[in-house]
Amino acid sequence: MRKEGAAEKSSVRLGWVLSVVVAAQFMVTLDASVVNVALPAVRADLGFSEAGLLWVVNAYTLVFGGFLLLGGRAADLFGRRRVLWLGLGLFGLASLLGGLVQEPSQLVVARAVQGLGAAVLAPVALTIVTTTFPEGAQRTKALALWSVAGASGGAAGVLIGGVLTDYLNWRWVLLINVPIVLFAAVGGKEVPDGRPEQRSGLDLIGALLATTGLAALVYGVVRIGGDSLTSGATLGFLGAGIVLLTAFVLYEAKGARQPLVQLRLFAHRSVSGANLAMLLLASGQFASFYFVSLYLQQVLHFTPAAAGLAFLPFCVGFTAAAMLSGRVLARTGPRILVVAGTLIGALGLAWFSRISTDGGFLANILGPSLVASFGIGACFVPLANAATGSVLPQDAGMASGLLNSGQQVGGSLGLAVTVSVATSRTASLSDGGKPTLAALNDGYGAALLAGAGLLVLAALVALILPGRQPAGSAESAPAEPDEQAEARITQPS
Template sequence: MFEKYPTRPGAVLAAAAVAQFMVALDMAVVNVALPAIRDALGFEPVDLGWVVQAYALAFGGFLLLGGRAADLFGRRRLFVIGLAAFGVASAAGGFAQAPWQLVAARAAQGVAAAAVAPAGLALLTTTFAEGRARVRALGVWSAVNAAGGALGVLAGGLLSQYAGWRWVMLVNVPIVLVALALVAAGVPADGPRGRGRPDVLGAVLATLGVGLLVLGVIRTDRYAWTSPVTLATLGAAALLLIAFVAVEARASAPLVRLGLFRNRWVTGANVFVFLAAAGQFSAFYFVSLYMQEVLRMGAAATGAAFLPFSLGVVAGTIVATRLGDSRTPRTSMIIGALLASAGTAWFGLMSADGSFLTDVLGPSILASVGVGMCLAPVAAAATTGVASHEAGMASGVLNSARQIGGSIGMAALATLAAHRTGSASGPEALNQGYGLSLLVAGALFVAAAVVAITVLPTKGKTMSLATIDLFTAGIRIHEDGRVDAGERRMSGDADGWQVAAFRAETDADVHADHWEIHPDSEELVCLLSGELRFYVRGADAPTTLTPGTAVIVPRDTWHRLELGAPSDLLVITQRAGSRLEERAAGLPR
């Protein structure tokens, strides 16, 4: 799904990283300022939570729609619109004079972030090719994302204490301006990539279903899991999501193409991130509470205490990037999840009379390195083998899985901690509740590692087909059957060649038994226009061709291909036993 545009990859990476830093910062920066916001605007205690929940609800509810909109209307366009809207909403929140104004601004921020996050990730995955380049780019993006979350707690404490709570909102405005400047400097206009009419019904069902799911979960702080309110909300969400799946199965241009999950990389990565986010969000939440409620650390000190965590995440992304040069994302995800599990379980052993140095610093470093090793690889895995016109879709699904997993995990473990603590409110009782929940959070990371081991493809089981760039490699087809590919040259006898041209006027799914050329031949498949996904036996994910690329498919291995209309392709076949089988060893397979 790598696309070639007249672009500056560094500017794309910088713009996406700055935008993700802003999104992560905003999710954390407000929490510390809640007491000051309550006093300044006169929030009722029972309503103060909506400052956080309005954002989470809008963000989670609109992520799938934001991802698909990026495909339909252009990733750069949606990225810019989302950034501008986020800046306006932040300014409106900073000047809010009443509680409802701030809550409305936070909801608007959530909707804007649901456009920025998947569009930014899709820009990255379509700018940097699968493999080393993409893993490195996602490593930078992930490190900045983690730094935004960790620094958000510190910035919230410092801003609310020394500059006033309004600056926790207004701080986003200059960040937006920097991101927009980077977009103007080197992010090209990509234009719409999706085909067909927008899936309006699917968008409505998904937004309402996911929104109600997030709402039902985050409101368990007021209504018990078994209360009629919670059961009704979650039941309605389940019905809407079931209807959404039924609609997507029949839609011509679905919001989420269900066939996407036949790709084991996509399925495994999303289940992994759901479980890992449930553990990570919970750990972050309970460790913050432990430092403030048990160790009695102030807001600014608590924020500063997360700086080692941020540095550990950066270290983890560096390790994952280096591993990605020679290993698949699966390796880093397994190691990272196990390290994060060990660090989170270590947190669970903290004591009521402990200290930052003895109970927080060590597990912070171990868990953060593990989390850092997961962030970039899971994003790379979730977009492996995904067509460029579905990059936003895949990014939206990944972000939704992370948000829903984090919300459900944190709400469920908060209930577990409250049940363990009971009516007691002393440090010892609170510590017991936090510790139990952190042990369970560690178990969630173990479950994520098991998913990576059992679901994600292994290198030995996956056939890798490298694409040849027709434009830069200079492929030429001669009348006598010779094909030149850059400095490489393939020669075959004239009788051994068979050339066929195809044009797909409608989307097509062609299987081997319908193919006009014998499947026991070796073929050079060249895509001239349109888009093609090519499946071979033994491969867990398709090879995606974009215009100007080709792939050599060994004989007796290919299974089927999917063509997006309109598409033109040229297939050059060399029958078994011809001289093509003696080609240079360096030719891409």
């Protein structure tokens, strides 16, 4: 009886932990897209300029991507529960203040602080999964639900943002986070803290180089959409980003006592392949959300609520694919799932690129939505498994931060590249005047086709991922203690 009671108590605790992880992951991915449909209402209410409005989105994604490595490492060094609560506090406070702002600059600052909170929450959520749930069926199920939350959060953000903007007010796209934060904070007491016995210092110099380098690089690419590639400012930011990131790599390799990133992780194809594939996958995914939303409102003249509801097939496809991939991962390995998923996703985006000015939901949205979302959604579980499954517990936060950083930075870079494609195509058809609906439509179509190309590149990268690991393989066999401490992750076959 005592054993049964202990098992039941453990099961309840794991259920709470999983609920917290799912809520946190859903929230941070939701807020990457929830404001997209609300942007016209935000501009009308607060008086944003066209250029300034872009920073309602970019302030979140830039800070999110730039601080993810620091957030992931903090979970390893200071304990998962306390870092979870820190991230929830930052995110909840920023959401509350953002919903009450009266000036454009205040909203941009609130979104930046949200991004900082997300940079703490996203890697600690994945770290909690990989260190709390035992390897096997339980961890695979938890990773599947984590992936569903992340994949569906981005799609649901457009849906929820449209409904809230139409029927309540744009401010609720931020205020909706407050009850989610309160729920996760209460459940967070069940999360194991996992603090190390000897706490080492945080690599602040490395964090500064990585954060400023990523921010400069992303900002430089963002400027290409509204500026010339050869302009001094654009080249300056791009060059500064490259220099700072190069300095980061050199410092981590030779100068840091407690590196923010163990660069030897990238010597293994499961880690390097998963991170690069995630970066390219997110590039295409962000482009699809952004340009389909614009097409629905600017070309087909859908209301915000109708545009949000049109994304419901995305949610269905993402959820179904993530759950299915979690069930078959052990039999297939990550390689075949990611290659197949990215190619199916590319097919869906290529189908999307055939949008027309006289189209509609059934003709231009439903079919490509299901195909693209099913393909992209099938990739998250195997990529998370490949990037973190073999990492030791003390490095789990680092590996989680890397994967999430690749997703956010990839989304920002991909969006900047595809916006440039759309702007160039629309301008070439407008003859210097106000863009026609046909010019806007063709620009959006060109951007979606470019997104399909990014997913094809992701499929090529995924070929280096490990396949199915047979029982008793080198990866599944435990390493000798000294080798394990030196390698940090076991060598995949």
